[in-house]
Amino acid sequence: MVTISPRLDVDRLTRAFDGAPVVDNVSFRIEAGQVACLLGPSGCGKSTTLRIIAGVDVQDSGRILVDGQLICDARTHVPPEQRAIGLMFQDFALFPHLPVRENVAFGLAGGFRANRERVAELLDRVRMTAHIDSYPHELSGGEQQRVALARALAPRPRVLLMDEPFSGLDERLRDGIRDETLALLKEEGTAVLLVTHEPHEAMRMADQILLMRDGRIVQQGAPYNLYNAPVDRQAAAFFSDINVLTGRVRGALTETPFGEFLTPGLPDGAPVEIVIRPQHLKIDFDRAGQGPSPTSENGTAARAKVSRARYLGRESLVEFVTDHGGIALNATVPGVFLPPAGTAMWLMLRRDRVFVFPG
Numbered sequence: 001m002v003t004i005s006p007r008l009d010v011d012r013l014t015r016a017f018d019g020a021p022v023v024d025n026v027s028f029r030i031e032a033g034q035v036a037c038l039l040g041p042s043g044c045g046k047s048t049t050l051r052i053i054a055g056v057d058v059q060d061s062g063r064i065l066v067d068g069q070l071i072c073d074a075r076t077h078v079p080p081e082q083r084a085i086g087l088m089f090q091d092f093a094l095f096p097h098l099p100v101r102e103n104v105a106f107g108l109a110g111g112f113r114a115n116r117e118r119v120a121e122l123l124d125r126v127r128m129t130a131h132i133d134s135y136p137h138e139l140s141g142g143e144q145q146r147v148a149l150a151r152a153l154a155p156r157p158r159v160l161l162m163d164e165p166f167s168g169l170d171e172r173l174r175d176g177i178r179d180e181t182l183a184l185l186k187e188e189g190t191a192v193l194l195v196t197h198e199p200h201e202a203m204r205m206a207d208q209i210l211l212m213r214d215g216r217i218v219q220q221g222a223p224y225n226l227y228n229a230p231v232d233r234q235a236a237a238f239f240s241d242i243n244v245l246t247g248r249v250r251g252a253l254t255e256t257p258f259g260e261f262l263t264p265g266l267p268d269g270a271p272v273e274i275v276i277r278p279q280h281l282k283i284d285f286d287r288a289g290q291g292p293s294p295t296s297e298n299g300t301a302a303r304a305k306v307s308r309a310r311y312l313g314r315e316s317l318v319e320f321v322t323d324h325g326g327i328a329l330n331a332t333v334p335g336v337f338l339p340p341a342g343t344a345m346w347l348m349l350r351r352d353r354v355f356v357f358p359g
């Protein structure tokens with residue numbers, strides 16, 4: 001049987017600064033043609049991980065392989081320029097004194113003269129053929145970005161590292177450029193590690209999200225899994241606003257104004273957090289103090305009063321406080337739904353969308 005090595009294999013990487021671990025036992029693999037997003041808040045160690053892979057910083061322990069070939073461990077350190085790893089960083093500055101054609105050919109032996117076809121192919125692919133002789137200052141930010149992508153891909157790197165590559169761009173341009181970039185990366189078959197602190201960007205770009213916190217990868221998987229099966233409350237909160245109900249376990253159950261929730265494996269008296277995203281609260285009208293009957297899908301309804309409602313464009317955000325327990329809960333409703341403050345309504349939780357975590 002032939003086993004194919006992953007394109008990039010990062011194995012138990014560790015790096016400390018002044019005794020404080022910044023990258024803490026980080027492992028992941030990326031296959032050819034796949035995009036993995038290293039996602040996490042500022043300072044969690046994303047850029048340090050990237051710098052070690054690029055070879056401009058050195059790990060304390062762990063190893064990295066590209067196509068099964070060792071590029072660094074305790075004894076080996078292949079220099080950055082011999083790693084077949086491309087870089088595209090935030091300040092992706094093109095060389096201002098070189099025209100687009102020479103910028104794209106920069107990493108290729110013989111420059112533009114020896115690589116006309118490859119440069120033409122890439123410029124065509126990023127729709128910049130008409131600008132082949134332009135200088136960087138003659139291009140818009142989005143155009144410079146596309147040239148930078150062509151430049152990074154020209155030497156056909158095995159792996160491309162991207163650090164917040166879209167953060168300098170106008171918000172309205174970003175999604176379009178992200179999609180174009182993604183299409184080109186897939187075509188080239190490069191394995192991509194993209195660093196971002198924006199969940200929206202990771203959801204849009206990634207085949208695999210590596211969620212990082214305090215130097216560790218706390219969860220990795222497809223965007224769908226991270227969104228719908230977060231490992232803990234913080235992981236849930238990273239992707240959207242959340243509502244949190246707190247309770248205590250009694251006989252493997254936790255009681256809330258919305259009925260009982262199964263909390264198996266937790267001892268009696270243990271604190272529990274029940275987490276639900278605002279779009280998974282269901283709202284029903286009050287009929288002379290009566291609400292909807294309990295269902296297995298939505299549990300028991302709890303009466304609540306509107307404290308504030310705001311229109312956000314695509315949806316409305318309605319803030320409630322429950323009659324029992326005075327719990328503040330936010331619900332989002334598609335379109336325009338602006339009940340006046342004080343309106344009594346009934347709330348239900350979509351049971352299949354609730355996350356139960358130890359408190």
Ligand SMILES: Nc1ncnc2c1ncn2[C@@H]1O[C@H](COP(=O)(O)OP(=O)(O)OP(=O)(O)O)[C@@H](O)[C@H]1O
Pocket residue numbers: 017018022040041042043044045046047048049197
């Ligand atoms: N050369 C260094 N010497 C000392 N501390 C460092 C060094 N490089 C990074 N750090 C520290 O390591 C931590 C992680 O930094 P890193 O840049 O990897 O985080 P990040 O997740 O990429 O954050 P950001 O998104 O803000 O760039 C930070 O607390 C930072 O101050």
